[in-house]
Structures are given as structure tokens and as C-alpha cells.
Amino acid sequence: MVQVFGGSVEHVPDTDNPAYQSDLALYYLNMADSELDVLAGGITVLEPARWENDPRIEEIQSLGIPVKTITDYLRYIALTNEDMQAVAEKILYMSTVTRQGIEDAEARLKIEWGNAPLDRYRDPPSQLKASLLFTSREAAREYGYTWQQFCELTGPEQSAVVAQYQCSSKIQWLQSEQHKK
Amino acid sequence: MRILKKGSSEVRVQTENGVVLTCQAVKQLPVQHLLVKLGVTEDISDKTPEQVQEQISQRSVADQVDTAKTAMALFNYTMGYGVRADPPDGALDELKELGLSPNTKPAQRATWLNYLVLAGGQEAGTLAAVIMALTFNRVGQDGDKGTE
Numbered sequence: 265m266v267q268v269f270g271g272s273v274e275h276v277p278d279t280d281n282p283a284y285q286s287d288l289a290l291y292y293l294n295m296a297d298s299e300l301d302v303l304a305g306g307i308t309v310l311e312p313a314r315w316e317n318d319p320r321i322e323e324i325q326s327l328g329i330p331v332k333t334i335t336d337y338l339r340y341i342a343l344t345n346e347d348m349q350a351v352a353e354k355i356l357y358m359s360t361v362t363r364q365g366i367e368d369a370e371a372r373l374k375i376e377w378g379n380a381p382l383d384r385y386r387d388p389p390s391q392l393k394a395s396l397l398f399t400s401r402e403a404a405r406e407y408g409y410t411w412q413q414f415c416e417l418t419g420p421e422q423s424a425v426v427a428q429y430q431c432s433s434k435i436q437w438l439q440s441e442q443h444k445k
Numbered sequence: 446m447r448i449l450k451k452g453s454s455e456v457r458v459q460t461e462n463g464v465v466l467t468c469q470a471v472k473q474l475p476v477q478h479l480l481v482k483l484g485v486t487e488d489i490s491d492k493t494p495e496q497v498q499e500q501i502s503q504r505s506v507a508d509q510v511d512t513a514k515t516a517m518a519l520f521n522y523t524m525g526y527g528v529r530a531d532p533p534d535g536a537l538d539e540l541k542e543l544g545l546s547p548n549t550k551p552a553q554r555a556t557w558l559n560y561l562v563l564a565g566g567q568e569a570g571t572l573a574a575v576i577m578a579l580t581f582n583r584v585g586q587d588g589d590k591g592t593e
Contacts, residue, residue, distance in 0.1 A: 297481040300474065326552035327521035328514065329475070345473045 299352060300343075304335040306355045309342065358419045361400045365423025366430070375431055377438055388437035396426075403429035446571050453582075455529075456575050461564040464530075468572070470579040471526040479519040483512060520573055524558045525551025527576030532557035 265273045278284060309315045321331045324340045331340055343351065356362055375382040403426045404414035414422060449465065450457040456468045484504070504512060531550070532540075536557050540546070547556045563569045 293477055294481060296473075297477050300478075323549045323551055326547060326549040327525050327555060328518045329479075329522060339474045339478055340472075343474060348474060 300339055300348070301335060303352060303355050304333075304338055306359065307334070307338060307351065309334065309337070315342075356419070360419050361396055361422045361426050362419065363396075365420050366427045369420065369424035369427035370431060372424075373427065373431060375435070377435065382431055382434060385434065385438060388434060399430070400426055446568050448575075454579070456579060458572065458575060460562055460572075461568060462562065464562050466558075466562075466572070467529040468527055468576050468579060469529055470582075471523060471576060473580055475522055476519070476577060476580055479515055479522065482515045483519065484508075520559070520569060521552065521555040523573045523576040523580075524555035527579070528554055528558065528572075530554070532561075536561055 266276050268274050312318050315334065315337050318337070318341060320341050321337070324331050329340060331337055353362075353364075357365055370383060377385060400414070400422065401411065404411060406429050407425055409417075409425070414425065417425070446461060447459045448456060449459055454469065457465065458468060459465050502509070532553055537553060540553075540556055540560060543560060545556055545560065547553045558572070559569065563572065
């Protein structure tokens with residue numbers, strides 16, 4: 265709480281507060297740990313064909329660390345810190361709407377306006393700022409999907425719906441601007 | 446324990462009984478998981494081993510057994526992969542006389558450090574903390590560019 269002009273007080277977050285920093289560090293620690301539990305469900309180990317026979321398991325187990333599940337295997341043996349980020353990005357790409365998925369879908373749509381690719385034109389001016397979730401829900405509604413149906417699509421399919429929605433919105437705006445001239 | 450040289454990728458330390466060890470970062474994923482399993486309820490980077498011990502001692506006996514196993518696993522993992530030194534000649538025979546026959550290189554390193562090198566829990570905790578700091582890029586965070 266800090267006193268501001270006129271004697272009133274306001275809440276100002278103190279991001280340098282050690283307790284806040286400590287809570288934040290713990291939050292990231294738990295998030296990072298839980299992330300692999302979630303992502304492991306989307307990973308299939310191809311090589312080695314039977315991960316249970318990987319000789320490196322014995323080394324980890326000799327330290328008193330059981331390696332019983334594929335999540336353990338990924339955590340202790342297969343994935344490095346760098347791999348983890350790439351794997352997370354790939355699985356998100358395959359599972360849900362992503363910026364990369366939208367860009368890839370737009371590229372496949374090959375839309376041109378006035379002999380130039382659509383992405384050369386700026387987005388319609390708007391005061392609206394919204395999350396990708398909001399845009400996805402709007403896109404799903406526009407094309408007649410229930411939210412459940414939309415979520416059952418693959419990540420690239422969901423991204424394609426959003427890409428089409430955004431491209432169509434931009435085309436409509438470009439057309440309306442053209443009519444004004 | 447004395448820190449002889451501190452860099453961003455390795456730290457050289459001298460234990461109380463004179464052994465010089467080079468420490469390096471280990472994989473973050475296992476350490477993260479073991480810390481979460483330990484039930485670390487706050488950032489322990491600025492806590493003394495006694496403070497962490499106090500936090501652990503407030504748990505039930507069953508929890509404490511689990512905690513002890515996990516703490517041992519964390520110690521073994523950080524020593525097994527975070528210390529660049531192998532047991533000297535004769536150390537494995539000495540461990541065998543104590544009934545200890547670790548069968549892999551990392552386990553041999555961890556057991557050697559635990560039973561024959563480190564003076565006690567506090568020194569072990571300090572060495573593990575050095576490796577965890579390297580693992581999470583915390584060495585030299587306060588503008589410390591490394592010291593000789």
C-alpha cells in the first residue's frame with residue numbers, strides 16, 4: 265500500500281519483494297514439473313523400440329531413482345532442457361491453436377489481394393485487444409462449430425479455422441476500404 | 446568447504462578434508478522433479494541446510510521417510526552427474542569393506558563422496574546447492590563474474 269496524491273492509498277505490486285520472488289520461483293518450478301506430466305501423454309518413443317531396455321535406466325536406478333514410466337524415462341534420460349521446449353512447442357502445435365499454426369495455414373491458403381500476398385497488408389485497425397482464445401471462440405462460432413467440436417479438431421485444423429476467420433475479416437475490411445474510395 | 450574458483454559453467458571447491466572437486470550443471474528436469482517431490486514449499490536457494498531440515502522435520506514420519514529417500518536421490522543425482530571426479534584407486538575397495546558396491550560410475554561417485562569425502566550433511570548440502578545453482582544458472586547472478 266502506498267500513499268498517493270491527495271492522501272489516498274493504492275495497492276502497488278512490489279515485484280522486488282523477496283517473498284513474491286520466492287513464490288514466483290516456486291510457481292515456475294511446479295509448472296515446469298507438471299508440464300512434462302501433461303506432455304508425456306502425447307509422446308511415443310520410437311528409438312529405442314523398447315525404452316524399458318535402455319541400458320541408461322540402470323545407471324539412473326543405481327542412484328535410488330526408479331524409472332518405471334515413460335514420463336520417468338523422458339525426464340531422467342531422453343529429454344534435455346533444450347529438447348523440452350521444442351517438444352512442448354510441437355505438441356502444442358499438434359493439439360491447439362498456435363501462432364505458428366495460423367501462419368502455416370495462411371501460407372497454404374495463398375490469398376492475394378491486388379496481386380500481393382494478403383499478409384503484406386496491415387491488419388484492420390481496431391481498439392479491440394483479445395486473447396487467442398477469444399479469437400478462436402469467435403472463429404468457431406463464425407463457422408458453425410460448437411466449442412467441443414472445435415476442440416476435437418487437430419491443432420493445425422483449429423489453426424486453419426482461425427486463419428480463415430482472420431483472413432476473411434481482413435478481406436472484408438480491404439473491400440470496405442476500396443468501396444470508400 | 447571452500448570455493449576455489451567460480452565460473453558460470455563450473456565451480457571448483459575444496460572439501461573440509463582437502464579434496465578438490467570440479468562441479469558442473471546437471472539436467473534441470475530431474476532436479477526440478479526431485480525438488481517438487483521433496484515438497485519444497487518455498488525457494489530454498491537462500492535457506493541454510495538447518496532451515497530446510499527444520500521445514501522437513503515438521504512432517505509426518507511416513508512423509509519424512511519419503512522425503513529422506515528423495516533427498517538421497519537428489520544428492521546422488523547431483524553428485525553422480527554434477528561432480529567431475531572419479532573415486533581414487535582403493536576407494537572402491539574401501540567402500541566394499543563398508544558393504545557398499547555401487548555398480549555404475551555415477552553411483553560410485555556419489556557413494557564415494559557421501560561416505561569417504563564429505564564431512565557431513567551441511568557440507569553435502571552445500572555441494573548439492575553449488576550444483577543446483579549451476580543447473581539453474583544462478584552462479585554469479587549478483588554481478589559476480591567469477592573469482593579465483
